[in-house]
Amino acid sequence: MSGTNSPEAxxxxxxxxxxxxxxxxxxxxKKFPPVKEAAESGIIKVKxxxxxxxxxxxxxxxxxxEVVQPFLMGCxxxxxKITQLxxxxxxxxxxHEVVSETAAGNIINMLWQLMENSLEELKLLQTVLVLLTTNTVVHDESLSKV
Incomplete structure (x- = not known):
């Protein structure tokens, strides 16, 4: 984990x-102005x-x-193309373990919706794998949904 904590990382x-x-x-x-605005707000938030x-x-x-919200809206x-991004x-x-339990719950709900719509199945599996193997924020009810 030290590699992801270095100033360069x-x-x-x-x-x-x-x-x-x-x-x-x-x-x-053009097609999704609210997502565009959320992404621009996200840039300001990160800065x-x-x-x-x-x-x-x-x-x-x-x-x-807040940081994850534009990406959830994009999904x-x-x-x-937008969902993959x-x-x-x-x-x-x-x-990088910068996802809180609340954000992880929101991510799981979004993944669930994508799965129900049969969208991006490979990318969904990859995302679930990263979520479950890189941190401990998913447990109890959230884990049972995965």
Missing amino acids: VKKLLENMQSDLRALSLECK TIAARNTEILAALKENSS GTKEP CLAAIQRLMS
């Missing part, structure tokens, strides 16, 4: 998150967290429900 995570949010904003520009905190990973985890579009971003956040 944290900087890379922040860059990737902002890049993912920019890509989401561009993809949703604010980075500027105001020395413990960036802890601050990201504290604010993970809700059911557009394959969002699931990849969510996987990255989970692999």
Whole structure:
């Protein structure tokens, strides 16, 4: 885990998150304006967290429900390209253990909806695997849903 806590790894995570949010904003520009706006708000949130905190990973985890929201909304579009982008971003956040129990619950609910709609099955399985193997935020009722 020390590799993901290094200053370089944290900087890379922040860059990737902002890049993912920019890509989401561009993809949703015309067809899904609320998702575009959420992604742009997410970029500001990530920049604010980075500027105001020395413990960036802890601050990201504290604010993970807000940070994850644009990606959950993107999955809700059911557009394959957008859904793939969002699931990849969510996987990255989970692999850095910056997802709270609340955010994990929201992610599980979204994964459940995608599964019920038979969307992105391989990516769903990969996301569930990352969620269950990289942290301990999924347990009890959330775990039973997975």
